[in-house]
Amino acid sequence: MFLKTGELKKIMKASLKKHGLIVGNVNDHYLVYSDNWGLYIEIPYASNKFKAAIMELIGDLPExxxxYLYKTTPDGEAESETVPDYPDPYEQWKAAKDFAAIAPVMLFAWPHEYIVCQKHSDLKFVVADRSLSDRVISRSELDTTVEAMPARPSFLSGVLYWKNETTIYWVHTESPGNKALEVLFPRLNGISFFEDDWIADNVGQEDEEPADGREDAAEDPLPY
Incomplete structure (x- = not known):
């Protein structure tokens, strides 16, 4: 799994207290998600550490x-109710034909930090909470005998999807705020982070008309 269990546990615990945490055993996968993130992992590749983290929060894993939707009661216990309808993350990922490059830029809007991603289709920028993205995505618990780190995230309808051989992880993007829209993103116009030489191409071009960059970006293949 390309996710840090310790960070996942923090996210799951926060979700339990806020909007609730949905945990399922469907199609030979564990499905765990909340309002703005989720994961879908093949059961044989779910580590004991990962399963223990879930069980510590909700009790027994679903059969x-x-x-089930789990929520924390006022006395700190987790109560549950059946969820009859749930997403199919694999089909959602397949439908995501756009993809994104993670820019070497961080956006700080206290008390939050965000990663900045550039969409391949139009070179526009979106942001995602760092605590849900690069702080949890890691090779530290990767089972290198069966899986590798995911490629660039796919993108559809405001959601970023990371996928490898065993796991799909998704995060909803958020509004970047007026300062990013009015100050930061215009300064990045003309830069394609899909190009390896984006630094050299943009040195000394601050006073020139920004290059479109879309024609070159369109030549990049889909990552799947």
């Missing part, structure tokens, strides 16, 4: 074909 096959079960899916």
């Amino acid at each position: 096959a074909y079960e899916c």
